[in-house]
Amino acid sequence: MMFNKKNLIPVPVLLSLLIFILILDLPSQAQETIKFDDYFLDKAMRINFYQVGQAKEEQIIINNIYQEPIWPESKTNLTNPFNYGHYFIKVYEVASNQLIYAKGFDCIFGEYKTTTPALNGVSKVFQRAIRIPWPRRKVNLVFEVRDKKNILHPLAMETIDPDDYHLIKENNQPQDYVLEIKKSGPPAEKVDLVFLAEGYRAEEKDKFVSDAKRFAGYLFDIEPYRSNQEKFNIYVIFRPSAENGMDEPRQKVYKNTVLKASFNAFDLDRYMLTEEGFLLREMAAEVPYDAIIVLVNSKRYGGGGIYNDYCITTVDNQASQAVFLHEFGHSFAGLADEYYTSEVAYNDFYPQGVEPLEPNITALLDPEHLKWKDLVSPGVKIPTEYGKEEIDQLQAERRTNFQEMTKALEEAKKKNLKEAEIKKIQKKYEDRGKATQEKIKAVQEKYRYLEDKVGAFEGAGYASKGLYRPMMYCLMISSPKIEFCRVCQRAIQQMIDYYSH
Known part of the structure; x- marks a missing residue:
């Protein structure tokens, strides 16, 4: 049976039907009354669906x-204590x-x-796929x-009878x-x-296994993963690709790979995703899994991570360790990007005047109830001054200087100036850039005492103004050390506890 939009109840009808459904705004209130074996079998139900639309309209169309064979997630935390994610599935x-x-x-x-x-x-x-425990009765x-x-609103509803013969119950033996x-x-x-392996040829299986072990090691090198190693099971799944790497559309490079990973997601050069959502989950289901990590056999910089979906990263770039830890922070713990100067493809991703869902950024609408108030360092003011205005201005000057240097060198080459003249032009701009960098260092030195302090530092979530992060440095923005800030560490710890209890 192909589930399509005719099977899904339209929103106007859905709104009426939901009057008769007990909507619990705080799922944790129901958690104590739900015993897994009373409602579910120890199996999982994977729902493959399409999301169709644009900014003003969207549809959910169930495919299959x-x-x-197994429900690998927690059997006690069934109604998710976190309020993360721009979408929710409720059963x-x-x-x-x-x-x-x-x-x-997400x-x-x-x-x-x-x-x-x-x-x-x-x-x-x-494409997207979600998974729920296999219900004993109609849901x-x-x-x-x-x-x-x-604010959450109903988008679509499907009544599912677990005994429906249209549900696919194949014996999915690992291929x-x-x-x-x-x-x-x-x-x-x-x-x-x-x-999961992406862009590894058949003869590179051993490299993939070695890479997977290396990246698992990256997790356990830092907190809070290091202190929780005994709470993890780790598997690898290798399916060979015909070619190495992944697609690079701007370079007009296209590779024949299993998951069809590609850079230039939303036309952003460094952003890599796979849109093969059905195949991704089908492969992962060969083992019990809570979180999916796709390793891409490439030296290029980049990756991506989507909450409760997957993390993807290249493996052989000098920054691959930091990229992986950052992107896994998104996909596993629901952490937000804390940077605010890099190019992004989004518009109004965090609307003004609305508190973000993520645990590590805030709009500071109510400073007295800051979401990480209990972690704020003694004596640190909220919001926290750290020389941001000066540094932002100096960094803007540095970027302008670099652009001017690039243009000047191009003009010099067009005029066929001698090498000595070109070097003289280059040195002028480089000296100017070094002077600006020294000024930046002076400001940073002034506020160095705040480097290990928790406060509310403006500049986060792609916004220079109006959004705040907990600490000056973190893997979710940039860090001189490979480590998460204390607020992110706590959020990760809470997610580890959620899956392991």
Whole structure:
């Protein structure tokens, strides 16, 4: 059976039906009353669906529903204590109207609808798959989406009978090379990570396994992962690609790879994603997994991470370690980007006057109830002055100087000036750049005492003004050390505990 939009209940009808469904705004309130075995079998239900639309309209179209042989996630934390994700999936038992499962998530479409093409009405289709425990009885599956004020609204609903013969219950035996590289306990009581190979040829299987072990090591080199190693199971899945690497559209390079990973996501040069959402989950389901990491066999800089979907990174760039840890922070713990000077493709990703969902940035609308108030260092003022205005101005001068140097050198070459003259021009701009850098260092030195302090530092979430991060440095912005700030460490720890209890 192909589930399509005719099967999904339209929103006006859905709104009426939801009057009869017990909507629990605080899922944790129901958590104590839900016993896994009363409502679910120890299997998973994977729902493959399409998200279709643009900035003003979107649809959920279910493609197929599959049974997976085991439910690897927590059997006690069924109604997700976190309020992360711009979308939510909620499962209600039909007979009792009881909310029995809930989880937030993000998706490629959620990012796409903030881009200029989507705002101009250009519709696109993206694959996504989500997973719920296999229900014992008939359930209502409700998709919810947030508005610009982060309030959840129903988007679509599907009634699912677990005995429906249209549900696909294939015996999904692994077709790929599968290796367990770390075993700490039962899947439902541990964080289960799976590394998938992308852009590795058949003869490079050993390299992939070595890369996966190396990247697992990167996790356990830093806190809070280092202190929680016994809470992780780790698997690798290798499926060979016909060619190395991934697509690089701006360079007109296209590779035949398993997951069709590509740079230039949303036309951003360094942003890499895969849109093969169905295949991604089908491969991952060969093992018990909570989180997916795609390793791409390339030396190029870049990657991507989407909350409760997947993390993807290249493996052989000098910055691959930091990129991986940063992107996994997105996909695993729901952390926000803390940088604000780099190019992004989004428009109004964090609307003014609305508190972000993520645990590591804030609009500081209510300083007395700062979400990390208990971690603020004694004596540090909120908001926290750290020389930002001076540094931003100096960095702007440095960028302008670099642009002017590039233009001047191009003009000099067009005029066929002698090498000595070209070097003289270059030195003039380089000296100017060095002088600016010294001024930046002087400002940074003035505020160096704040480097290990928690406060509220303006500049985060792609915005120079109006959004704040907890510390000056962190892997979610940039850091002279490979480490997360204390607020991000706590958020990661909470997610580890969620999956391992």
